[in-house]
Amino acid sequence: MNVQNNNLNLEHNNVQNILIVDDVADNLRLLSGILRKQGYEVRCARNGSSALNAVTAIIPNLILLDIQMPDLNGYEVCQKLKKKPKTRDIPIIFLSALDDVQNKVKGFEQGGVDYITKPFQVEEILIRVKNQLALQSAKAEIHQLNQILQRKIQNEKQRTNELEFINHKLQQEIIARQKVEQQLIHNSLHDSLTGLPNRSLLMKKLDIAIQKTNSNSNYLFALLFIDLDCFKKINDTLGHLIGDKLLVAVAKLLPEGLRNKDTVARLGGDEFVILLDDIESLQDTTIVVNRLLEKLKGTFQIDDFTVTIGASIGIAISSPNYQNSSQILQDADLAMYRAKENGKGHYEMFDRAMYIPNFKFLNSSRGDDRLESIMKSKQSQEMVKKEGKN
Template identity: 40%
Template sequence: MNESINLPQNPSLDIITSFTKTERVILIVDDLPDNLRVLSAALSGQGFQIRCAKSGAIALMAVETTSPDLILLDIKMPDMDGYEVCQRLKSSAATCDIPIIFLSALDDVFDKIKAFNMGGADYITKPFQVEEVLIRVKYQLALKASQLEIRQLNEELELRVEQRTEELARINEELALEIIERKHTAECLRVSEERLESILASIEDVVWSMHPTASQFIYFNAAVEKIYGYPTSKFFEDPEFWLKVIHLEDRERIEIANRSIMATGTVSEEYRILRPDQEVRWVSDRRYLVYDRDGNVIRIDGIVRDITDHKRAQDQLVHDALHDSLTGLPNRNLFMDRVEQALKYSNRHSQYMFAVMFIDLDRFKMVNDIHGHMIGDQFLQAIAKLLGSCLRSVGDTVARLGGDEFTILVDDIQEVSEALMIADRILSKLLLPINLPTQTIFASASIGIVISNRDYVNSTDLLRDADIAMYRAKSLGKGRYILFDKEMYEQNLKASQLDSDLHYALERQEFELYYQPIISLTSDQLAGFEALIRWHHPERGLVSPSEFIPIAEETGLIIAIGDWVLNQACQQISTWQSKFLEAKSLKMSINLTCQQIREKNLLEKLDRVLATTGIDGSTIRLEITESSMMDQGEETIAKLEELCARNIQLSIDDFGQGYSSLSYLHRFPINTLKIDRTFVEQMSLGGQNLEIIRTIIILAHALDMNVVAEGVETHEQMSILKQLGCEYAQGYFFSRPIIAAAAEQMIRSQTT
């Protein structure tokens, strides 16, 4: 939206006109009445005649009625924006010379570049300062007035010459009068020329005139020495000198354009010149034919303006738009453009091959958190230099996409091994410490690599696949590179779809709890159940927890899913206890993830569930993995003690597969150790796993814990576990996980 200023309301006018012959006419085009009123009041107070238009169409109609001296033009307007209005005015010979100053809230460099490319004389950003508008308006009007006065003075000069000729024709008749008139004419010419020279000398642009056929310069103002750096005499002595100082790369183009002036009547070009010290300057050169009254070309006039600063500003804007401000590397836009060009080239040349690398720094967040963002920025700058040093040639490109993500385009490779060598080089250099001014940091990165082939049609797909390979490298332990293959994409696509579907699974009630019986090995009776979640996907059918639980943990959905499991399992055991007296002694084992343990309100949630279902805390057993317990150390111990205070049983799940410290184990208020199924599956008399299980059971009993073995599938395994003193077991030998109705039937059969 356009910026506006709050002012007292006046009647809305489409076009406001007030004429005085001596005033300069300024047309203000803006769709906001407040802006029109502010500018009208400010400019009319300076003696300008103001005309206002609330839209582009009205502005074009107004210009057809009376041509203004200057236009203040808003960009963002309904129906027709300022760019289109400017384009129409500049395409018309009647209005192309009217100076146009853009007024807009758009502050993006591309909008400014577009405005100048459209022919805008100036660009003012909203909200504006009235003083700035007045200064810029006066400058443009003064420039236009100077140009007009030059033309008027030229015409006056021609008229004086004609008068002088007429006076000379009457020399024989009135010799004495002719002498007086001749002196008078000469004086007038002198005054006129002095005025013209004074005006031209005050202009910073080069003003020149040339004979139309002899290619001989007639006039230069003093600005030529300032802009070109050569004495004016050089241009008079050598008619081709102006062409010789043009940059060699631009010279042929300007020669061709100059030859066309007799046919076109005007030429406008921008080109580079070389000053004596070899400094390169940009100039804008506009030349046009001047005709006498009979339509004959009498000379060529031109204006040369130094636009070096303007060009440098444009180049800087373009550079900034395509490069990362922190590292100076190409940014995403420039990198994707170069990949796109490489892709197009590969489509035309079947033997051409390139690679794209996606590089993500491992643990960069930790660098920022520990050392601060200033050190983090220095670290990224050092990484940028390191990556650049690993490239082969100028054909390769390293870019920063943002954050700690970098990409590399490895151009024109003959073998895949060339790209892999660069990746190895990067990983090798990252093994060395990164020495910053005040810190030394060790870095690591995960790299995904994709090789071009004819299946790729755009750069986005290449970067996507390199990104997929990078994440595969991270999942495999970081600090490595992975070469992309199609299977990764299919897996990623499948996981992405699963992630999307998982967000709706709770809402659509697609989850169901199954219950695997836990058997007492001392009494061979049912001791309880483990609640296991199952997902009934509407299209894929039953989805294994091993597929969707990692996704839920990564996306944070595991909290909501874990809450649902906790509520459902507690409600189910409450229902069974109300139906069967013997169910009072059954335990419900429920898995608790590390994210749930980290929750600040975990205890409040458990209290609420116990209160809602009416069960005692001793009825449930929370199963926690070893790594989850070790995750927060003392904080976890305190939280587990709170759970024990509520009589909730605690079990270490999959014991032997995690990272428990025996020095910590005795400090945790644990009731049960659960032997991982991998030990049970390979258990046999005299085998190594048998001794591991024996040791675990002895350790548990020494710490006053009981033991549950999972994955029991044979009678032999059950018998060995009994002999070793294991209290409980679960597995297919006893029962697969079953639905609630089947579990209820099992409880009923135990009571009859």
């Protein structure tokens, strides 16, 4: 079996061999450079046919396989490898810009062990490669130990207990490594201070909500952009430790009274966002917002300090005009700054009149810079739409 061959190779050479298959030269250079710095032996192939030849010459420990290629696509390459006994056990991680569920499911159905979406993060590539190689090494070790023990069992039945113990130990190691990988994935999608979903997870859920809006005219959701009033003053006077504890207290308060399908996220600093999913009407939103404003007007006991804050909230309601999560987040952000301009401690519902050029949030330089950035982004989006129509 191929697993056995890989294990024998590792006995003579501890360097793991990785084959990267991608028709884009820049991707090959980037990935090979990253992996070689980690001590891996890396080979590259520009198309499916070259990849099959490279595997025939030297069986790799792992293949990073692009899906969209000119001659044989990644799925076809995977099928050919899985049909041959010598190559069917090679772990294959698919790389693709295709992020829909159907393509991911197809990748796993073809025999892939993992699926990484482009553009990828270096840390994600390294941890997934490391875990797959570790799992393969563990499986190879189990296979080798089983062969040794099975020969001994023929003459010594008492060795059965030893075999069960070793197998159990190795299985525990595999489970432990899988738990580590799951924890790393969870950490990458949640805020380290508050434990709330972070920007990445929020944007993914927002994109799903926007897709529902475009496919179902009766579906409605609301996005609440919350910025704490006077937080900077508290942070500067009482210190960052008290400020962090205050953020944790706010993070525990915000989900109270919300539904399980709603999402509370922290963007960073004193900015929080709430996604109210599948609401019946705008009245549902204003009820929730008024309740949040009242809660945030209360006092917080942080260590020996009694802290009083407030919040300004911007609201953006779902619309077929939104094509991605960044657009509606910008509009909710802009509505929040209108709330601050009008005296803080209340909410504003976004409307397009807020894009009038002479509207400025003058209470802080931070507001001016943020607004200018939003305005430029919105102007760019409008230009793209016009060019598309032409």
